[in-house]
Amino acid sequence: MRRALVHLTVNGDRYCVAVRSNTLLVELLRDHLRLTGTKVGCGTGDCGACTVFLNGRTVNSCLTLAVEADGGEITTIEGIASPAGELHPVQAAFIEHGATQCGFCTPGMVVSAVQLLRDEHRPSEECIRHAIAGNLCRCTGYTKIVEAIEAAAERSGP
Amino acid sequence: MRLPPFDYHAPHTLEELLTLLAQHGPAARVMGGGTDLLRALKTGKVCCEHLIGVKGVQELGGVEFDEIQGLRVGAHAVLADVERHPAVRARYPALAAALDTLATVQVRHKATVAGNLCNASPCADTATPLMAHGARLELVRPSGQREVRVEEFFRGPGRTLLEADEVVTCIRVPPPRARLRTHFSKFSPRSRVDIAMVNLTVAMVLDGDLVEHVELFLGTVAPTPMRALRTEAVLRGQRLDAERIRAAAAAAQAECRPITDMRATKEYKARLVHAMTQRALESLAVVR
Numbered sequence: 013m014r015r016a017l018v019h020l021t022v023n024g025d026r027y028c029v030a031v032r033s034n035t036l037l038v039e040l041l042r043d044h045l046r047l048t049g050t051k052v053g054c055g056t057g058d059c060g061a062c063t064v065f066l067n068g069r070t071v072n073s074c075l076t077l078a079v080e081a082d083g084g085e086i087t088t089i090e091g092i093a094s095p096a097g098e099l100h101p102v103q104a105a106f107i108e109h110g111a112t113q114c115g116f117c118t119p120g121m122v123v124s125a126v127q128l129l130r131d132e133h134r135p136s137e138e139c140i141r142h143a144i145a146g147n148l149c150r151c152t153g154y155t156k157i158v159e160a161i162e163a164a165a166e167r168s169g170p
Numbered sequence: 171m172r173l174p175p176f177d178y179h180a181p182h183t184l185e186e187l188l189t190l191l192a193q194h195g196p197a198a199r200v201m202g203g204g205t206d207l208l209r210a211l212k213t214g215k216v217c218c219e220h221l222i223g224v225k226g227v228q229e230l231g232g233v234e235f236d237e238i239q240g241l242r243v244g245a246h247a248v249l250a251d252v253e254r255h256p257a258v259r260a261r262y263p264a265l266a267a268a269l270d271t272l273a274t275v276q277v278r279h280k281a282t283v284a285g286n287l288c289n290a291s292p293c294a295d296t297a298t299p300l301m302a303h304g305a306r307l308e309l310v311r312p313s314g315q316r317e318v319r320v321e322e323f324f325r326g327p328g329r330t331l332l333e334a335d336e337v338v339t340c341i342r343v344p345p346p347r348a349r350l351r352t353h354f355s356k357f358s359p360r361s362r363v364d365i366a367m368v369n370l371t372v373a374m375v376l377d378g379d380l381v382e383h384v385e386l387f388l389g390t391v392a393p394t395p396m397r398a399l400r401t402e403a404v405l406r407g408q409r410l411d412a413e414r415i416r417a418a419a420a421a422a423q424a425e426c427r428p429i430t431d432m433r434a435t436k437e438y439k440a441r442l443v444h445a446m447t448q449r450a451l452e453s454l455a456v457v458r
Binding site for chain 1: 171172173174175176177178180204205208209212213221223225250273274275276277279280360362363
């Protein structure tokens, strides 16, 4: 099987990584770069625990080849807070509203919520639920997650 | 879940893509967004030695519309870009509605309309609205180019008429005819994101309350998305009143050919076809 060199920027840092053709983006992030904030749940694109930004848009990193990210820019949960360590409004709201229980879905959920707030400044509850439909949570029942995203929208809105 | 071994190729031009396909033929698979294909490779449903990603082929990108040519959806245009295109929202609302219910945000950022068709699932949500708009696929192979209607493209569950050395370059949808109204609906447990139990699209032109033109396409209730010709015959040239709508709904229930599977029994799906056809026609009768 072929190997390829993948050049990519992750959370502002540039990397060049040798991967196999069948290496997944999530494997590159977790196993090669040790960025283990991104989780693997189902591995089939249903649960959203592996959600990251690729070139400004959320994707399931378990359904993305590492070679597809060549030349690309990636933001993982580790890059959502500011470089100085100040939490993103979504992260702060998740803490304040208790939107986390076991925490396994949280990185993907936060990334999806950040995507939503980039696209919509004042999303309705329906819009929020639609935006996180690709992120499954087995603990919270979603109510507190939706409340946290509503609060973050109010805080970061114009 | 890890992927089995394969070689990945990322051609930059259509010519390179066709050369690779000619070289590797049946041992190769063409990948658009990969949201179904990578999953099928992981679970062993599909095997291939060579995976050819088309995202780098510039000729196969883009979503464009003009009043003469209509809509052109490049083979690697992703669902989110097609859904958000102003012309799709304004001129092809049934397609926009289908895209809105299809998959998650993350998948819509990666999956392609061409891929949705090439998977040839009887449930493909983009199939019935594209068929109702008379869409065609442009196919290219080293020996030449051809255009086929979406209806002709499907050959059975998971099977299309694509040859081993052939690729989809784009989908062309003619401009909607004057006064055309369309209606897409989908029924599934989550109503969005998940796979349809039944989906359908009706395209209709009314002259007063007379049905001047009608096409009805049903998804998930036959080996391929199907045209409901007998139901159309019940409607064509007739007054779209409550009695006619009931007769058409009964005809659609009678002519669909669903199977019992993990989503529902065939009897339930046939009842859904009845109810959804009735509601679709009622909504088109009201908005004229």
